[in-house]
Amino acid sequence: MHPAATSDKSMKTPVLIDAIKEPDTLAVAADALRAGEVVAFPTETVYGLGAHALDSEAVREIFRIKGRPATNPLIVHVKDKASAMALVSEWPAEADALADAFWPGPLTIVLPKSTIVPDEVTAGLDSVGIRVPRHPVARRLLELADIPIAAPSANPYTGVSPTLAEHVINGLPDLKYVVDGGATDVGLESTVFSLVGEPRILRPGMVTLSQIQKILPNAKGWDDDDHTDDVAARSPGLARKHYSPSARVIVADLEIRPMVSGTRVGVIRCSPNSPPILDALVKALPSDADGYAQGLYSALHELDAAGCTTILIEPPPHDEAWGAVWNRIKRAAHS
Known part of the structure; x- marks a missing residue:
């Protein structure tokens, strides 16, 4: 909580x-x-x-x-x-x-x-x-x-x-x-x-x-392992666990999803070819990074409000356009 x-x-x-x-x-x-x-x-x-x-x-x-x-x-x-x-x-x-x-x-x-x-x-x-x-x-x-x-x-x-x-x-x-x-x-x-x-x-x-x-050729990317829980950092949003619902968040391939029996399960997916998920509340998000990002937090809010105790997130693509999405998902899933 x-x-x-x-x-x-x-x-x-x-x-x-x-x-x-x-x-x-x-x-x-x-x-x-x-x-x-x-x-x-x-x-x-x-x-x-x-x-x-x-x-x-x-x-x-x-x-x-x-x-x-x-x-x-x-x-x-x-x-x-x-x-x-x-x-x-x-x-x-x-x-x-x-x-x-x-x-x-x-x-x-x-x-x-x-x-x-x-x-x-x-x-x-x-x-x-x-x-x-x-x-x-x-x-x-x-x-x-x-x-x-x-x-x-x-x-x-x-x-x-x-x-x-x-x-x-x-x-x-x-x-x-x-x-x-x-x-x-x-x-x-x-x-x-x-x-x-x-x-x-x-x-x-x-x-x-x-x-x-394209503006500053010498610009560097972020370190996805950066975290600051107890000391001041120049940026917000770097706590280990962040952007997280009350439900437990697990990033998992839906074909080999972990056993979560006995809980109300929510699923966030972006692939139209994913297998059906029985007895789960499914939120399908767009398969493009911009559309997925726009809907991610709303989906987490909705599944939390529906009483899901576990939320499974199907891994989205790993290219640069999805970097911010992955950053938020990883922090949401940190236990």
Whole structure:
């Protein structure tokens, strides 16, 4: 089971702001953020748990709500490149090239931080991860609030990241504000790329190493064995066990699947030619990496909610396009 998010407030139904049907109500969320409140909102990757990035007390509330250790830094979301430059002490040409190529979009760039960024955001490190999201609701919220927004995924720490507003509410029911912007279209967290020291990917995402190397040929990939449970790291998402449902996750060839009798079994598959699975709840995901990534977390949420105690995941392909998917699956399956 995941650590419960702690709260000294009585649980209540959050204010659900429908940014699609009633876009003008997004101003309520912007006002709340400026006032130091925590607001869940959609990005193209996953839903984020946002707070004013320059307000230390508001940022600490993110950690309290998630049950997140203070050694795990946050990513700061900004409305444009100029806003990103205001938060760092150095903006090299490489950052400019990456921003021009991938922003707005699912790439986080790690740079030396400015002194205006609180230590709570960066886990006390001298660097900060920043990105400009492309989701129209996130972009509008950043424009209205006119502040940088620190935001990890809007779920209990180590749990499955939310790709729908209902996932947020189910996981963090005592939130005060949740912005509903529909389903996310990327479905996995951003690629985190560091320009502090050796230029390299710290956390894989759907922006691949090959794409980055077209801009920075000397860029290096990530080490899939990287993990930091007890010490601060320059990137979030590096805990051994992460992105995981309450159910046990096993990656297994469905033709030789392990015995899991006596349990309610869920199955995630991507091959249309896989053998039938009797007495199992099956979620079939697209066979392309983008489509699979978009649906993976939602499938895990659905199988968990259905009471599955074991989830079998059919191994997807191993080429570069699937690198981020494999990263998330391996961490979800870590016992």
